[in-house]
Structures are given as C-alpha cells and as structure tokens.
Amino acid sequence: MINPNLKLNPKLFKEDIEQVPTRFGYGEGLVIAGKENPNVVALCADLTDSTRTSVFKKEFPDRFVEVGIGEQNMASLASGMAAVGKVPFISSYAMFSPGRNWEQIRTTICYNNQNVKIAGAHSGVSVGPDGATHQAIEDMAITRVVPNMIVIAPCDAIEAKKATIAAARHKGPVYIRFTREKTPVMTTEETPFEIGKAEIYREGKDVSIIACGPLLYEALKAAEELAKEGIEAEVINNHTVKPMDKETILQSVKKTGCVVTIEEHQAAGGMGSAVSEILSQNHPAPMEIIGVKDRFGESGEPHQLLEKFGLTAPFIKEAVLKVIKRKIKLKG
C-alpha cells in the first residue's frame, strides 16, 4: 500500500499526473538557497539555460559567474571561492561535470573538503537524441567513491528543489544528478526529504524494490501490477546514494528476503552496487540489479531508450518474479 504518511501526489497513478524535468527543480531550489544565504554563488560553463542556472542568474545577476566552456577550470575556481567563504554551485551536463572534471573535483574540492555543490544536468539515457556522448550513466559510480562527497539522485522536480536547498545548508561537497526530460511529479511540498534518509513509498512484505531518480515511478507502477498478482512489493525511494540509509534498507530486506534495485545508470558501480555492498556484508539476500549493462547509450526517444536498456516497469516486474523464485529456492 502507498505510504499515506508521505503525502505523495494524489494523482500518482492518474493519466494527468504533472510532468516536470528534475533540472527545473534545481533552478527553483537554487534561487531559494540564494535567498537563504548571500554567500551562495552559481557558476556555469556555457549551458546556463539548459541547466536552469538561468533562473538564478535572473534573480542574482551579480552572483552568477560565466566561466565559458571550461569545466575543469570551473571546478577548481569553485574550490577557490569556497576556500574564502562562498558556497558555489557549479553546473553543466553530468557528462562534463563531474565527468570531464572528475580529478579536479576529487582533489581540489573533496580532498580539501571544500563547500562546493556539483549539479549534473542531463544524466541517464533519457537525454535522448543527443546520443551516447551526452548521456551520463557513470556519474554516480565516479562520485560515490570519492571521500567527503554526498551523492543525491532526486526522483522528481519537487524533490530536486528540496535536495538543492538541503545541499546548500549542508557543509561540504555534494553531487546532485538531474535529468533532461519531463517526468512524473510523485511527491508534494509536504513529502519529507532529508539527506541520507531513504523513504518507504509503498509498504510490502514479498520483495524490496529500491529505486532512485525518476525511475522510482516505474518501480511504483511495477508494484501496482505485481499487487494484482498477489505480490506485495515494498518500494523505497533511495535518493541519497551516499551516505546510504543502511538501516532502512536492512530493515526492509530482513522483512522481504529479496531485493531488486533500479537506476538510470550503469548497473556496475551505481546505487544498486552500493546496496549490494551493504547487503553482502550485513544480510546477504537474493538480489537483481537493474541498470545499463556495460553498454554506451545511443540516440533515440527517451521512452525507446528506457525500453531498449530494460529500465521500465515490465522489466522490474520480471526481475521481481525472478528474485522471488530465487528466495523460495533458497528457503528450500
């Protein structure tokens, strides 16, 4: 059953559920963060509009910094600004930041533990027609292995806004990944969000489905379908990929005995991998990791690509049936 305490969108499974790209939540959140803290500044590398930094630029033209197409420079400029008291948000496409400038982020931001926030727009294969070069599906893997870094993958535009505001309040490096396409708004302003706290969106006893990012919606849809067949799935919004909410995950898997993870990212190294690191060392359980299987993306419409790479509700359902079979076999 959908958790009533979280005050999710009443139109959750309606045709006319609002659709907004998560990067729009970034723009809104950045303006609120800017109002809360005069030290918040925004840097961008010639992608001001599509990263939605433009919203901040309009509100605070004097606190917006154009660096040109130089993502490596941007990361270290931000580190320098943070060193003297600013709270810089740097934004580009995720492929270029934290992709291209990863080492600058690692050493000049994280090793120094500088208070820089990295906003990666256009993550995932749902970037669409631009093709593989612009589809970041490695970003969570490369950021979550860097000490001092926090990694967040918001599920919708409202959560993206809350994550941006929370990142500004947190002291230290934070990476937030955003997406290009319009996706369903599952949460409301009242839905709780706290860095490091996973939320159980749907309660169930037979399997834990752990998701992050907009694909959480596919997980919820799959759970509804499974319920028709008498399988009650627990669906967790695991937005903070690092530090991960070990407690919530272990509690759920101890109850359900098996788990499926889903993310718009390489299956290797991402959120599912982090979950499996927790489970294998604390409570091993049959698990399926859904993600891109060691392939590059390609051009196409977002829905065609999500289907091609096996990231939609029917694939989740299939993985659930498979993992439940494994659980039953194990119990013998």
Add this chain to the structure above:
Amino acid sequence: MAHLSDEQIKKLEATANTIRQDIIAMLLEAKTGHSAGPLGMADVFTVLYHTDAIKHDPKNPDWEERDRIVLSNGHICPVLYVAMARAGYFSVEELKTLRKFGTKLQGHPHRLVLPGLETSSGPLGSGLSQAAGMAYALKADKKKNQVVCLMGDGELDCGQIWEAAMWAGKNKLDNLTAIIDRNNIQIDGFTEEIMPLEPLDEKFHAFGWHVLEINGNDIRAVYDAVFQARAIFEKPVCIIAYTIPGKGVDFMEQDFNWHGKPPNKEEGEKALQELRTLGGKISGE
C-alpha cells in the same frame, strides 16, 4: 597549386546550397539538432568533401592514403553527414534518420556505426589532441597524409585545445591543419562576451603555428587556404575561417539562439524557400 575555374566555383556554390537545403530538411525531419553552425560551415565542407583539396574515397573509406578529417565540434555533424551523403558515403535518403532510434547518424558522430568517420565527438575540446596524435604518428612513419581538424570558436574555451596547440607547435606538425569556425557565437551568447578569444591569430602564432585568416563562406578562399596549408613547412597551420552562423537563412544569421535548435515546420519551409531562390535573387522552381 591547384586552381578552381569560375565555372567550378559556380558548381561548388550550387553544391553548398544543396547541402544547406539538405541540412534544413534533415533537421525538420529530426525535430532536434543544431542549425547555426552547420549552415555556416556548409562552404568549408563543400571544399573538404567535394573538391580535390582532401584525399578521400567514399567507396573505400578505409583507404590508407586518405587524409584524415577530425570533427572536434561534433554538434555540427548535420553538415558533415550531408556532405558525406552527397559525396556518396551513404544514401541521401538515410539523412532522414538523423538522431532517431537505430540510426547511423547519431546525434553526435559515432565512429563505430558510420564508416568514414575518424573519431567520435560531441564533448568539446579533445579533437585537436587526437588530430595531433594522428599527425605525429603519420609523420613518424613518413606517411604523406594530411590531418585536418575542425573546431568551433567557443570550443577554444577548453583548456585541452591549448595543451594540444602547444604540443603540435613543439613538434612542428606541418601535416596538421586546424580549421576554426570563427562565427562569434556559442550557446550562452557571443564569444567575446562569454570568453574573449581575441587576438586569436596572435595566440596561435605564439604557440608556434602559421595562421591564415579567410572568409569561410568564400569557397575559393577556403580551397586556396587548404592547399596553402599543405605547403607550409615546419609548422602546423591554423585557418581562422570567419563564417556567418546560420548562413543562407536570413532569420537565423548571426543569432546565437539558433545554435542548438531546429526550425519548426513553418520556419523550415521559409528557410528552404529562401535557399531555393537564393534569397529572392532567382525565382525558384
């Protein structure tokens, strides 16, 4: 040096016009993609793929003796794809598949799916290094192939370009030619507002390059410059090609808002009409 007759120039100008129409048509079909850069570079690509300035064989894209064309600013690939199709690398019909699921014509060029591409690109700043690597290794093997690298001017913001420029200068890569699309625009605005590049010629001079400055929308000038670049000894050559972004379509020219968007149906028809009639100079079909 080779010379183009007035008659040849006329023919090539017609080819460039066809390329521009094809670009508009393919963007109309795709409903996504870049307009300004590709239109501005149509004359340069006409010279590269439709004259003897560059050695290549559409029927044998892996020909050992071919020159190497490296498109560093991958987002202008519509003009590359059209120039290649019109040269016979693949069918003109296939242009309709731009950016669509399963296409060889990926949103940004992918070497592994389209024969004739020397590299995959899209992320800016890394083409000149690859071209310099090719030029260095070809030279080391005493091969005669020329390497031509195309770059955007906004792309010159990228630090890696200057790492490569320094290295190419140091290694006197006289088989390397860089062609810069100097159209003064990038995504967020005009280059001199986003990140001033001038004096651009002096920058390349200082890095050990020979610099040629030309009107990149003048086919004869482009052709002559590419040949002249081959003749320069002991230095890589940088051709700064001044172009008009959106060239040939009045409402797109000089407007950075057309960097990354396709025309809608109405705009596309207007653009095609203008290209067919050469801006009203001829009556069209």
